Amino acid sequence: xxxxxxxxxxxxxxxxxxxxxxxxxxxxxxxxxxxxxxxxxxxxxxxxxxxxxxxxxxxxxxxxxxxxxxxxxxxxxxxxxxxxxxxxxxxxxxxxxxxxxxxxxxxxxxxxxxxxxxxxxxxxxxxxxxxxxxxxxxxxxxxxxxxxxxxxxxxxxxxxxxxxxxxxxxxxxxxxxxxxxxxxxxxxxxxxxxxxxxxxxxxxxxxxxxxxxxxxxxxxxxxxxxxxxxxxxxxxxxxxxxxxxxxxxxxxxxxxxxxxxxxxxxxxxxxxxxxxxxx
Amino acid sequence: xxxxxxxxxxxxxxxxxxxxxxxxxxxxxxxxxxxxxxxxxxxxxxxxxxxxxxxxxxxxxxxxxxxxxxxxxxxxxxxxxxxxxxxxxxxxxxxxxxxxxxxxxxxxxxxxxxxxxxxxxxxxxxxxxxxxxxxxxxxxxxxxxxxxxxxxxxxxxxxxxxxxxxxxxxxxxxxxxxxxxxxxxxxxxxxxxxxxxxxxxxxxxxxxxxxxxxxxxxxxxxxxxxxxxxxxxxxxxxxxxxxxxxxxxxxxxxxxxxxxxxxxxxxxxxxxxxxxxxx
Numbered sequence: 408x409x410x411x412x413x414x415x416x417x418x419x420x421x422x423x424x425x426x427x428x429x430x431x432x433x434x435x436x437x438x439x440x441x442x443x444x445x446x447x448x449x450x451x452x453x454x455x456x457x458x459x460x461x462x463x464x465x466x467x468x469x470x471x472x473x474x475x476x477x478x479x480x481x482x483x484x485x486x487x488x489x490x491x492x493x494x495x496x497x498x499x500x501x502x503x504x505x506x507x508x509x510x511x512x513x514x515x516x517x518x519x520x521x522x523x524x525x526x527x528x529x530x531x532x533x534x535x536x537x538x539x540x541x542x543x544x545x546x547x548x549x550x551x552x553x554x555x556x557x558x559x560x561x562x563x564x565x566x567x568x569x570x571x572x573x574x575x576x577x578x579x580x581x582x583x584x585x586x587x588x589x590x591x592x593x594x595x596x597x598x599x600x601x602x603x604x605x606x607x608x609x610x611x612x613x614x615x616x617x618x619x620x621x622x623x624x625x626x627x628x629x630x631x632x633x634x635x636x637x638x639x640x641x642x643x644x645x646x647x648x649x650x651x652x653x654x655x656x657x658x659x660x661x662x663x664x665x666x667x668x669x670x671x672x673x674x675x676x677x678x679x680x681x682x683x684x685x686x
Numbered sequence: 687x688x689x690x691x692x693x694x695x696x697x698x699x700x701x702x703x704x705x706x707x708x709x710x711x712x713x714x715x716x717x718x719x720x721x722x723x724x725x726x727x728x729x730x731x732x733x734x735x736x737x738x739x740x741x742x743x744x745x746x747x748x749x750x751x752x753x754x755x756x757x758x759x760x761x762x763x764x765x766x767x768x769x770x771x772x773x774x775x776x777x778x779x780x781x782x783x784x785x786x787x788x789x790x791x792x793x794x795x796x797x798x799x800x801x802x803x804x805x806x807x808x809x810x811x812x813x814x815x816x817x818x819x820x821x822x823x824x825x826x827x828x829x830x831x832x833x834x835x836x837x838x839x840x841x842x843x844x845x846x847x848x849x850x851x852x853x854x855x856x857x858x859x860x861x862x863x864x865x866x867x868x869x870x871x872x873x874x875x876x877x878x879x880x881x882x883x884x885x886x887x888x889x890x891x892x893x894x895x896x897x898x899x900x901x902x903x904x905x906x907x908x909x910x911x912x913x914x915x916x917x918x919x920x921x922x923x924x925x926x927x928x929x930x931x932x933x934x935x936x937x938x939x940x941x942x943x944x945x946x947x948x949x950x951x952x953x954x955x956x957x958x959x960x961x962x963x964x965x
Contacts, residue, residue: 555788559795559825563810563817566824569831570814570853635831 412496418465419497424448428466428621432612435623440585441553442536447619451493458616460513460532461490467528467612468494468511473501475509480517480658480675504678516579518600520657520679523609525626531594533615536622538582538592558590561633569638578643584631585624593630599643599658604630649674652683691773692735693879693911694759698768700730700935701758728754729935730767738878741905741912743926743943745919745958751935752915753883759913760800760881761790775878795825799872799880803887805864808871809856815842815867816852822875841870845900862893866900873904880905882914886921898924919962923947931955 418425424446431445450461468474474494478487482504490513491502503509506521515532523529539549542560552558561582568576581598585591593604594613604611604624611624624630634640648655650671657679659672674680702725729751736742744752757763759770761782770782775797782790794800802808809818819838820828828834839849845866847859856864865885872880885901886894902925905912916922922929922943929946931939931954939952950956 551787555791557791557795557825559821562824562829563813563821566817566820566831566834567814570816570835635834636829638831 412499415497417470417498418468418494419450420448420462420465424462425466428462431621432463432466432623435612435621436610436625438589439624439628440589440591440622442620442622444619445621447616450616452489454617455534456486457490457513457515457532459614459618459621460515460530460616461493461614462616463530463612463614463621464490464494464511464513465498467530468498468500470499472510473503473508474498474511474513475503475506475678476513477517477519477676477678478515479660480519481677483677486515505682506676506678514596516595516597517658517675518596518603520654520674520676522603523607525608527609529609529611531596531611531613533592533594533613533620534617535580536592536594536613536615536618536620538580538590553589556588558584561590562635565633565635565638569635575634575638575640581640582633584629584633586628587631590633591622591624591630597643597658598632598640601630601632601640602642606630645672647672649680649683652680654679654683691779693738693740693773694734694736695771696732696734696759696768697770699732699734699755699758699765699770700767701728701754701763702726702730702766703728703754725766727751727766727935728763729758729932732758732768732930732937734759734930734937736879736911736913738911739909740928741910741914741926743922743929744913744915744932745917745922745929746932747958748917750932752917752932754935755932756881756883756913756915760798762800772879795822796875797878799875799877801865801868801872801880801882801885803884805856805861805868808868809864811857812855814853814855815847815859818856818867819871819874822871826875837874838870841874842867844904845870846896862889862897865889865897869897869901869904873908873910876908878911880910880912882912884916885914886916886918894921901925919947919959931958 428445431443435443448462450458452458476487476491478484494500495502506519511528513530537549539552539560542564543549565575579597580592580595581601583591583593606627608626610626613622632640645659649657649659651673654674658675660675661670662673663670704725732755744755746752758765765783771779772782773779816835816838819841820834823834823837839852842849842852847863847866856867886897898921926943929943930937933954939946939955947959950959
């Protein structure tokens, strides 16, 4: 462990801010799926690049934590690398790319293939926290709909999908019902990852910096993906194995390999892929 | 069912625009508050009993308070004075200004319909016709796509919209079709009470006639109670049992429609009746 960089408070944010965010987090954990407003701060990256996740991570991270950051499942993309080195510098924490060694995992778009364990915390970067936003633009109205659990409108979206495509064509940010009460946007994770949220032993925290909302799913909480009786929720499926490690039943990215249209499908979770190759 | 009681009983109903609501500033008799902001009464001192299966027309010139009265009775506008009591499906009677917002919304979902003058206000213009008709069903807990779609198709047939337009958005519909779609969306939940605000204005005469014919047959078939606002005495004559005539926010005459139109008592009603253009 290295000491935090001189001149910076641990985790970059000042103590009052971290306290404010922790209060929002406690409320969010107490009311699973409910969007808690918070006073989002400036952090040294543009809004929309994961400032919500960074603020949540900054507020919960301590000297004994081990941080993993992924972007689209990969540990080696620009955003993942810079957020990891940011916290190494300002919080003095140890970082890792191994899912099983991390205590805090900040993510955009993916939940790692390695099942999360009790004691781990996963922090999602959320662009649009309101699942009803594209159906009902008024915030006053969506809040009222949440308050009254008036969620018929969400099913209209799914109905339209089936009417148009013959199946529910929503493949990411697939709406979920948390603890049987609040409708929640699971951030843009693929619907492939939705089942991993259900009764996960890990604590799941969601931060939307630009939209100034925090919400949470405590460990072992029901997270049910919406669906119709005759068109139930179906996570995405991949027919082929990973071209590098041969894993099946994992989420694959298409990687273009040449200018002639050639491509290969490989694990989006780089940590999983590396370990599967060496195993 | 106890039909010895009206479905809706309004007493002294009034709504004032520019009303500070639950403020401390009392309002003087002249409609001027202590702060000098004048309140404008949209309607006042309206008494009305609506019986199950009865159709009441509210007629009057533009600005006479018809739509305000409809808004106040249907709880879309807050009552400034008076009370509205409604007999629920379970037989209990409630004062609408005293029940919770959630309960009012439940009434809208299960027992009431509201047909707007402009179908764009009552429809989701970018959602397919089937989705528009299915939404109230989904809001009341229907979760079977096939059944929702079958119910929507059945209602399109009843309002004479070709069933092969079920996946088209109302944006692509003509004015008459939009209005029929709005009616289908309201009637699909089998409401007990429907509010209609000038449902036929803005449509050309032949379309108006067919729409009125449709409304009349549906009302008779389903035994609906209805309050219909119109400036067109012909509409009142065709579908209503009783008529209220409004002027300057007050009801100046009321009675059986044929009596009011054939033997108008109030000078203003006489003027109104005599200004019908000879057909």
